[in-house]
Amino acid sequence: MKICFTGDLFVGGDLQETTLTNIVDIDLYNKSEFRISNLEHPISDNSFIENKSTLFAKSKSLSAIRDLKLNAVCLANNHIHDKGDNGILSTINHLKNNNIGSFGAGNSILDAEKPYFICSDLAVLGYCDFDKKYLNQVKVATLNSPGVNPLRLEKILSDLESLKDNQEAVIYLHWGQEHVYFPPHEDIKLVKKLLDHKKVALVIGAHAHRVQGIISHNGKYAYMCLGNFLFPNFYISHPTQINYPSKNTTTKYSTRLYHQVHKLTYKKWKWINRLSLILQYDTVSKKIIHKVVYQRDNQPKITEPKLIQKLYITFIVKILSLIYRLPFFLYKIFQISNSFLSKIYHNIYVSLFYINQRGFKNFFKKFFEIILLNIKKVNK
DSSP: OEEEEEEEEOOOGGGGGOOOOOOBOOHHHHTOSEEEEEEOSOBOOOSOOOSSSBOOBOGGGHHHHHHTTOSEEEOOSTTTTTTHHHHHHHHHHHHHHTTOEEESEESSHHHHTOOEEEETTEEEEEEEOOSBTTBOOOOBOOSSSOEEOBOOHHHHHHHHHTSOTTOEEEEEEEOSOTTOSOOOHHHHHHHHHHHTSTTEEEEEEESSSSOOOEEEETTEEEESOOOEEEOOOEEEETTTEEEOOOTTOOOSOEESSOOOOSSOEEEOOOGGGGEEEEEEEETTTOOEEEEEEEEOSSSOOEEOOOHHHHHHHHHHHHHHHHHTTSOHHHHHHHHHHHHHHHHHHHHHHHHHHHHHHHHHHHHHHHHHHHHHHHHHHHHO
16 A cells, blocks of 8 residues: 655645645645645634634635545644644544544543554554643643643553554654754654664654654654645734634735734745655555655645755755764754754844834834843843
8 A cells, every 4th residue: 555644734724715626736645545644733613712823724624635635634733722622622523524534632642642543554653742842832632631642752652562563653743843954853862762663664753844854764764844735824813823814804914934923914934834745655565755745835736846946855855864863962063053043034034024013113112121021030
């Protein structure tokens, strides 16, 4: 069997208002016999929204999932709880009613940790990291409450032990820092331990919203992040909550980053965030093929990338994969530098955006309020 795995999937935003069909124009995807993606949000029609940065789609978005011909989705991510406990349950029920499997989140930890079997000897397990500076506000499942399957090495090893000796698993991990090329070094060490396990066939990462490198170890592979597979443009309202305005609503504000806004803003991804990898895994030969795909800027459609885009991602993946092999102290130089420069770029971009949206007076008033607040914290 040939199985296609993709990165982050969002079926809300502009996709809910389009009449597009055949959203993915990629042979490797369409000719696969089974397709799995990371569904980055709940599907729910209830009015409750968590007080955090949110993503969600309404039940009419299920038509897009059907058009994508998805067989199963991973729900282990930091947005699946954006509609509360009921949002998790309604998502699972909506998927089940449409014959789409799910894994990585559930009504309890017993449900969230259940392997989803693609075939008799291959399962998929999903996990989401939590309690990290760069990945928090994650609802972890317990014996009595819904949530995600927590990403901890001992938890993964325990779940793998529940499989039979002749069974293997593909591990989906939602982890790492957003918008950087270099995952935490502890994630590299963790993934090598997983690839050493006889029951692990492949490791797939998500959350960074860009393609990262590949780790080859013990004759197996870990794709640290596949990037955004399909993530349509959408509206954000204050502070960082997705908004579904009426069709006649317009706004003069748009952004290419994800940050707090003060007025209705149209969110579009940068070109680097619209390039991703998809994988095809052959269960017989164990061969893996990966392919660069591209999401159009003004249309939620996946197509072949331009040659220069394909060459760029191919080059970046090869370079990153080599850097991931470096000793800890050398790797940290790349990781810290990338994280620092990413923050500088983000802060400059957002500052200019705020000046445009709020004006100089309000921007500098807020700027000095933050400085005074930090001074008070230091003095304490």
